[in-house]
Amino acid sequence: MGYVFLTFVILALLVVFMTVKVVPQQTAYVVERLGKFYAVLQPGITFIIPFFDRVAYKHSLKETALDIPEQICITRDNVQVRVDGVIFIQIVDPQKASYGIADYRFSVIQLSQTTMRSEMGKIELDKTFEERTTLNQAVVRSIDEAAIGWGVKVLRYEIKNITPPQSVLNAMEKQMQAEREKRAVILQSEGEKQSAINIAEGQKQKVVLESEGVRLRQINEAAGEAEAIKSIADATAESIRKVAAAINDEGGMNAVQLRVAEQLVDQFGNLARTNNTLILPANFGDMASIISTAMTVVKQQDKTK
Template identity: 75%
Template sequence: MTPLLVLLVLVILTILMTVKVVPQQRAYVMERLGKFYAVLQPGINFIIPFFDRVAYKYNLKEAAIDIPEQICITRDNVQVRMDGVIFIQVIDPKKAAYGISDYTFAVIQLAQTTMRSEIGKLDLDKTFEERMTINRAVVESIDEAAIGWGVKVLRYEIKNITPPQSVLIAMEKQMQAERERRAVILQSDGEKQAAINVAEGQKQKVVLESEGLRLRQINEAEGEAAALRSVAEATAESIRLVAAAIQQDGGSEAVQLKVAENYVEQFGKLAKAGNTLILPANLADMGSLIATALTVVKSEQKK
């Protein structure tokens, strides 16, 4: 190999070492002679070969870190197994490189200690209800400590809460008892509502029957009154016709004849009805009896 070719190869290698291409959502921490110099941004960057070197490379995307399962003790002294997942993002590569040796390990440890602390403040029943409270507490605690690490904690989620088997059995029995209690309450409420509906139906039936009876009595009373009015009107009309007939020629003689006929007819009925017959003293004087009756009729006509 000729010296010229060797020189050409060295020049090409030097040029390649001078150019540093950084991918998108990546950050390279560059040191010059062992000291922090700059953070290379995505794109083409130029460095001085043999003097500059890329000391750290960071992914700026959001990362999910699994929090291993651990045993936590609740306020009522029940051991539960819990694990979770935390989402973080590197926002300052320089602090991430020089602020802590391993920010991932630090975040995991801080998440576990904070979770144990928060669980210790709650009873077992509350741990299932206060998931959001625990999540917020873990995020706030880690985010406050991670300021100097160049890391931003975005959110934390509890994945599993596993009580001991004995507690699970007790909880199952409690849930079964609660379901049975609700079933009994629902059944009693149904029976109560059914009884109310029956009583309400009976009440409406009695009211409707009494209302119907009242209307029937009113209708019957109105019918009887109308009948009495019709009878009275017919009687009055017949009396007016009789009075008008008497005023005509021969009316008086007709009245005498009618009175005599009625007298004889009623006397005959009286004779048939009983064994004892009482005769008036003036039975032979039929004319005087008719004259007395006509006197009464005439007096009524004058009125």
């Protein structure tokens, strides 16, 4: 009886274990009943009928990264390059992923390689490094269209390496070196050109400033001379006015006569010192008469004014 009871307990536990299924989060179980698709079990505790139902497939609904092996591609200009990458996929329909294709992972990898070879054949080697984004998008579009029937969504594709042959790498290195030298020569010539322009511009500004300085100096000198002449004229006029005013004052005429006599004597003295021959007026002895004559001239000039 003990063995029979133990056997019954073991069978009961086995039936319970086969009946109760715990599906983890982000996981889908595909259940078949008598060999035919029955249902997709969602995360949580579910029950199935033992010996009639079985879990045929278990799929992870998480995003998965698949490594794309390195392959040789031929570019538009007939250069062989080695290309590898990585593709990110996610199962969106567990039923199609189970029955739509035998191995969706293998199929995605193969389709990625063939699509990459096709896309690389459309562009030249020099543009392969620039067109990475375009190549990635082309692979995603191509695989996504085919993977709809597989229950798989292609999220993105990334090229990891593009490796040209060593001979091509050497040629590219020489080309880049030549391009760098060319840019260096151009920059140097541009610098020399700009330097020459700056020097010429500086000389031009120097000449302009010097000519402007000369012009301003001449203007200032002319203005100074004019001001000096005006000042002298004003001073002369003022002195004449003061002399005239002094003559009109009391005793002014006597002072003028005395001044004229002094000037006359001084001038004759100068003539005596500088010349051997001295011409004297007929009435030189009559000094009063000479002074009177000079004063008459002064008075007539004063009346004329």
